[in-house]
Amino acid sequence: MSVRRLLTVARKEFRHIARDARTFFLVTVAPAFLLVTFSHVFAFDVDRVNIAVRDLDRTPLSRAFLASLTADGDLTVVTYVQREEDVEFLFNRDIADLVLVIPHGFADLALRGGPAKVQCVVDGADAITASQSVGLLESRADAFAAGLRVGRLGTPVGGFNVSSRAWYNETLKSLVSMVPGMLAVILCMPALALALALAREKETGSFETLVVTPVRGTEYLFGKLLAYGVSGMASVVLAWLVATLWFRVPFRGSFLAFLLLAAVYMVASMGVSLVVASFVRNQQTAMFLILTVFFVPSFFVAGLILPVADEPIARAIAYGLPATHFITISRGVFLKGLGPGALWKPACILLGMGVLCQAISLVLFEKKLA
Amino acid sequence: MFLRIWNLVLKEFIQFLRDWLMTAFILTLPVLQLVLLAQATGSRISALRVAVLDMDRSSASRQLFTALDARRELDVCHFPATLAETHRLLDQGEATLAVIIPAGLAADMGDVARTPRVQIIVDGSNRAPALHALSAARETIAGFAADRAAELLAGQAAAHGLATGSPIDLRTTVRFNPAFNVKFFTIPAQVGFIVYQVTLVVASVGLARERELGTLEQLMVIPLRRIELVIGKAIPALVIGMLNFLSMLAVAVFAFGVPMRGSLLLLCTLTLLFVVAEIGYGMFISGVARTQQQAILLVFVLAMVDMTFSGYLVRVKHLPVALQAVARVVPFRHYLAIIRGVMLKGAGLDVLWTHAAAMLVMGLLVTAVAVRNMSRSLD
Numbered sequence: 001m002s003v004r005r006l007l008t009v010a011r012k013e014f015r016h017i018a019r020d021a022r023t024f025f026l027v028t029v030a031p032a033f034l035l036v037t038f039s040h041v042f043a044f045d046v047d048r049v050n051i052a053v054r055d056l057d058r059t060p061l062s063r064a065f066l067a068s069l070t071a072d073g074d075l076t077v078v079t080y081v082q083r084e085e086d087v088e089f090l091f092n093r094d095i096a097d098l099v100l101v102i103p104h105g106f107a108d109l110a111l112r113g114g115p116a117k118v119q120c121v122v123d124g125a126d127a128i129t130a131s132q133s134v135g136l137l138e139s140r141a142d143a144f145a146a147g148l149r150v151g152r153l154g155t156p157v158g159g160f161n162v163s164s165r166a167w168y169n170e171t172l173k174s175l176v177s178m179v180p181g182m183l184a185v186i187l188c189m190p191a192l193a194l195a196l197a198l199a200r201e202k203e204t205g206s207f208e209t210l211v212v213t214p215v216r217g218t219e220y221l222f223g224k225l226l227a228y229g230v231s232g233m234a235s236v237v238l239a240w241l242v243a244t245l246w247f248r249v250p251f252r253g254s255f256l257a258f259l260l261l262a263a264v265y266m267v268a269s270m271g272v273s274l275v276v277a278s279f280v281r282n283q284q285t286a287m288f289l290i291l292t293v294f295f296v297p298s299f300f301v302a303g304l305i306l307p308v309a310d311e312p313i314a315r316a317i318a319y320g321l322p323a324t325h326f327i328t329i330s331r332g333v334f335l336k337g338l339g340p341g342a343l344w345k346p347a348c349i350l351l352g353m354g355v356l357c358q359a360i361s362l363v364l365f366e367k368k369l370a
Numbered sequence: 371m372f373l374r375i376w377n378l379v380l381k382e383f384i385q386f387l388r389d390w391l392m393t394a395f396i397l398t399l400p401v402l403q404l405v406l407l408a409q410a411t412g413s414r415i416s417a418l419r420v421a422v423l424d425m426d427r428s429s430a431s432r433q434l435f436t437a438l439d440a441r442r443e444l445d446v447c448h449f450p451a452t453l454a455e456t457h458r459l460l461d462q463g464e465a466t467l468a469v470i471i472p473a474g475l476a477a478d479m480g481d482v483a484r485t486p487r488v489q490i491i492v493d494g495s496n497r498a499p500a501l502h503a504l505s506a507a508r509e510t511i512a513g514f515a516a517d518r519a520a521e522l523l524a525g526q527a528a529a530h531g532l533a534t535g536s537p538i539d540l541r542t543t544v545r546f547n548p549a550f551n552v553k554f555f556t557i558p559a560q561v562g563f564i565v566y567q568v569t570l571v572v573a574s575v576g577l578a579r580e581r582e583l584g585t586l587e588q589l590m591v592i593p594l595r596r597i598e599l600v601i602g603k604a605i606p607a608l609v610i611g612m613l614n615f616l617s618m619l620a621v622a623v624f625a626f627g628v629p630m631r632g633s634l635l636l637l638c639t640l641t642l643l644f645v646v647a648e649i650g651y652g653m654f655i656s657g658v659a660r661t662q663q664q665a666i667l668l669v670f671v672l673a674m675v676d677m678t679f680s681g682y683l684v685r686v687k688h689l690p691v692a693l694q695a696v697a698r699v700v701p702f703r704h705y706l707a708i709i710r711g712v713m714l715k716g717a718g719l720d721v722l723w724t725h726a727a728a729m730l731v732m733g734l735l736v737t738a739v740a741v742r743n744m745s746r747s748l749d
Contacts, residue, residue: 026667037678091545121542125714139512172500177495196666200661279391296403
């Protein structure tokens, strides 16, 4: 293999990228831009639950109950309902997440020892928020009930003193958790660009002209890899700057370690996209494949927002995606200050994936040239 | 005029079918993606790993961590012997949550004057599971404490002649989704997103492709008017988008049991409106990009931005107010509200007309800009 030919291919690719401002933007700057856009969604942890109240009791106790529920601001009363028919309307228009119905005689029953039945109807369309809202409501209702019991008996109810701390993300901010994870997803753009470049040569017919040159398969692929890899690393640095300077996400690890692990991730994701590109004949298909098979699943399956699922099939698929492992690595380096030593497991998996995919794409490639 | 459009549409379809691999992908991959996502998000968050450092080793502490393990969300699977080992488990990500039970728990529990202590450390690097684990652990411990309090109080209450139960009984009913099935939230969104993806990709690549391959000049010399070219390119995207939508809907309803409580006709009509609006966006990108690679990367960027503001990942209500305003001009945001509203809540046009109107306005605006742009660039 001639290094000179490899470098020539790389230089040609660099020219292709830099020639048109649009392509350059999309390969190097776009990931950082996307990080900014996406992360603003998670910048504010506003978990408000909107309640509508139907108070049929209207006693000081029922008002005290409502006050205690909404005391710390997580639950907010947005409207008061008089009739049952209005409840449907509230859910349809998405005005309230939850409707609380306090029955007539609530105060009498509760003060006598109960139980006073309070009804809660929750909008189950968004199951995750719904169960959280119910949980919030139940814990506050329990606290109020415990307070009532204290009132009657005059002795404190023995609770436990639970002290809790969150490590790596003390205030449990969404942004701190999301930005390092999001890096893994947006950094697959250079890999996508590489696959498109390869598919384009096949589609526009410039591939045949390459066959008559003395450039060999390995030199061609590695030359492309080098060019897009370097551009990819440039986008990594830019994205890192955005994460640490713009979003002020704590970075507790070593920058060099992060670059090294990011390079491994590039190798893996580009390996995968090269394999994909070997099978397709045009760019549209390449795009479609990568978008539907790698990008969108990475959002839900890879452990970015929800943890990696328990079922064996979903788990196997998650471990097959390079993004899953880099999310672990990224969070490990940013938030836990870990180095390549502690992160050897995901790093090795990525390396293995990368090497395997490069090998496969090389074999497939040689066949085509021959 | 219609004959010319018809011929163009025919040519597009022939080109499409010639690349059978692509056609196969466009029709089957979305189904695969839907299945994959349903699998991954189907179950509620469960079996988060917990490490318990039990320094009391009494029957009381055993009862406590058994109660923790009994919860669906938690899975007690590590019993470290030292604090250092506990920290290592958290560092490595082997446990999401660590519960430290100090020595003397049983003694504290037996004495009504003392308050037992428990310490929890949660791995905050992934926020959602951290919050779940934390709330599950707190609830379990609170329940455990309440049981103990009930025992202690039962004696006193009996002496005072009072009832021993809780004075407030909260009953919850869940509308639209009695089983808290997360799938009901994610699958309609996924169907919407796939329709969005497919339509956008097919529509945006259209002109850029012809330009890149050099066949655009040939199109210029035939007697085809601008508007006919636009319509001719739009129709295949429309057909493919709607085909995908219908197959996705069938899979969602029959394979995953997502309810379809509203009017099918209304949903199809509004989906058609959405597809047309997205084709407008696709045409706009198609006009702006010089090569297919650019068109595709632009679609990628647009798709990501739309995902952010549309309520796909995070409910629009939970976005900061300024961003909620931006969300109003994203057609996908309105379409998500429509598909969820019709399928899960059986909503009708009377409730959804604001969303439909927004999509119509945005669609017309973008299409007008795209057509004007195109006329300029083609000449």
